[in-house]
Amino acid sequence: MEDISLDLSSINDFIDKELYNSLLAKMPECLDNLRKANSLGANYTGWVNQDVDFEYTQIDKIISSVNRLKEKVNTLVVIGIGGSYLGSKAIIDALSNDFSNSSVLFAGHNLNSSYLHNLAEYLQSREFGICIISKSGTTTEPAIAFRFLKSVMESKYSSTEIKERIIAITDKSEGALRQLAENESYESFYIPDNIGGRYSIFTPVGLYPIAFAGFDIKQFLEGSIRMCDKVFNSETIDNIAFSYVCYRNMMYSKGKKIEILANYNYKLNFVSEWWKQLFGESEGKDGKGIFPVSLCFSTDLHSMGQYIQDGERHLFETLISVKKPKNDILISKDIENLDNLNYLSGQSIDYVNKMALKGAKKAHVSGGVPVVEILLPCLNEYYMGQLLYFFMISCGLSGYILGVNPFDQPGVEDYKRNMFSLLKKPGF
Ligand code: PA5
Numbered sequence: 539m540e541d542i543s544l545d546l547s548s549i550n551d552f553i554d555k556e557l558y559n560s561l562l563a564k565m566p567e568c569l570d571n572l573r574k575a576n577s578l579g580a581n582y583t584g585w586v587n588q589d590v591d592f593e594y595t596q597i598d599k600i601i602s603s604v605n606r607l608k609e610k611v612n613t614l615v616v617i618g619i620g621g622s623y624l625g626s627k628a629i630i631d632a633l634s635n636d637f638s639n640s641s642v643l644f645a646g647h648n649l650n651s652s653y654l655h656n657l658a659e660y661l662q663s664r665e666f667g668i669c670i671i672s673k674s675g676t677t678t679e680p681a682i683a684f685r686f687l688k689s690v691m692e693s694k695y696s697s698t699e700i701k702e703r704i705i706a707i708t709d710k711s712e713g714a715l716r717q718l719a720e721n722e723s724y725e726s727f728y729i730p731d732n733i734g735g736r737y738s739i740f741t742p743v744g745l746y747p748i749a750f751a752g753f754d755i756k757q758f759l760e761g762s763i764r765m766c767d768k769v770f771n772s773e774t775i776d777n778i779a780f781s782y783v784c785y786r787n788m789m790y791s792k793g794k795k796i797e798i799l800a801n802y803n804y805k806l807n808f809v810s811e812w813w814k815q816l817f818g819e820s821e822g823k824d825g826k827g828i829f830p831v832s833l834c835f836s837t838d839l840h841s842m843g844q845y846i847q848d849g850e851r852h853l854f855e856t857l858i859s860v861k862k863p864k865n866d867i868l869i870s871k872d873i874e875n876l877d878n879l880n881y882l883s884g885q886s887i888d889y890v891n892k893m894a895l896k897g898a899k900k901a902h903v904s905g906g907v908p909v910v911e912i913l914l915p916c917l918n919e920y921y922m923g924q925l926l927y928f929f930m931i932s933c934g935l936s937g938y939i940l941g942v943n944p945f946d947q948p949g950v951e952d953y954k955r956n957m958f959s960l961l962k963k964p965g966f
Pocket residue numbers: 619620621622671672673674675676677680734735736737819947
């Protein structure tokens with residue numbers, strides 16, 4: 539079966555061979571350090587060996603819990619923020635039909651009272667359950683949303699019913715949410731100690747909501763296993779993750795400090811949001827790090843196209859393209875042709891999209907913005923598993939090349955301290 543691939547053919551003019559090769563030479567050792575949990579942040583590399591340590595996914599328990607829950611619940615509100623919601627939202631958005639009612643909704647990823655008010659109103663007409671996800675169990679945004687949505691549940695269901703409708707995903711033994719789950723006898727799943735929030739998509743954090751949305755989590759995991767196998771068993775020169783890491787770090791060394799992740803399929807917009815957290819939080823520290831930005835083309839070619847083509851030359855672009863759309867539409871012929879579109883009649887909309895991609899890629903490269911392309915054969919669970927694992931392993935490697943710990947996030951605490959002191963939280 540075909541795999542995800544990386545096309546570097548259009549960056550020849552930007553390659554500094556000596557620098558690229560020196561980065562490439564460091565890759566096998568970095569990968570080995572990740573595998574053996576032997577370097578910075580080693581306590582958080584539990585996701586690296588997808589092919590070996592697979593018990594942590596708790597997959598069979600997830601599938602039976604989802605089946606049970608679905609007997610009474612048609613809408614699941616997933617409460618979480620950052621790594622506790624972005625991955626599952628990314629996969630569900632990528633694979634869902636746009637206009638049919640969504641069975642999975644998200645909360646706790648903002649502090650917006652109108653959002654929660656409107657959600658509560660909507661839930662009055664739904665049979666709903668809650669999946670509260672927090673590794674630390676103490677994050678403010680999800681805790682506030684949970685307290686509120688539990689009160690909405692209390693106005694609708696009996697206490698026995700409520701217990702059957704709440705699922706908690708948190709640390710195995712510590713934190714307020716673990717305590718609460720035990721006190722209230724909620725069904726619960728654990729996030730392994732050695733896997734941090736933004737690397738947790740292949741644990742119940744990602745798998746539970748994706749399974750509830752009706753997608754095949756076994757295929758999703760198969761994709762990650764395949765990519766893991768590919769990365770660990772390819773020759774250095776052909777290794778897809780090594781190539782991506784060397785390319786982006788070479789660009790960074792050359793002063794291109796901003797990476798645009800662009801897609802030509804808005805269904806991947808939340809993959810980009812997930813990717814931004816993954817790379818931004820993993821690399822942006824110690825005064826270093828590529829700044830991750832995301833755009834959706836061709837939409838954003840009409841807003842950011844000018845800057846990319848002609849603005850400051852501190853950009854490089856990583857494109858995600860999907861070879862085969864799920865559905866395609868042929869452009870019809872119009873007798874009057876007042877819109878002058880008959881030259882496209884008989885062509886498909888996806889063909890036009892692909893020509894926009896080719897045209898913009900060529901233009902950006904000639905304008906001094908290097909572009910590499912990640913090609914997905916199609917959008918399904920298997921390739922999404924490949925893609926997310928590819929980014930995770932690349933991010934770990936890239937952090938090591940940069941000399942930072944890709945698994946911590948000390949900077950995130952600063953705003954929290956200020957906010958807690960303004961809110962007069964005891965102890966702040
Ligand atoms: O990557 C991380 O660890 C963070 O972004 C967390 O995912 C985010 O802050 C949510 O934390 P928690 O799951 O503890 O509520």
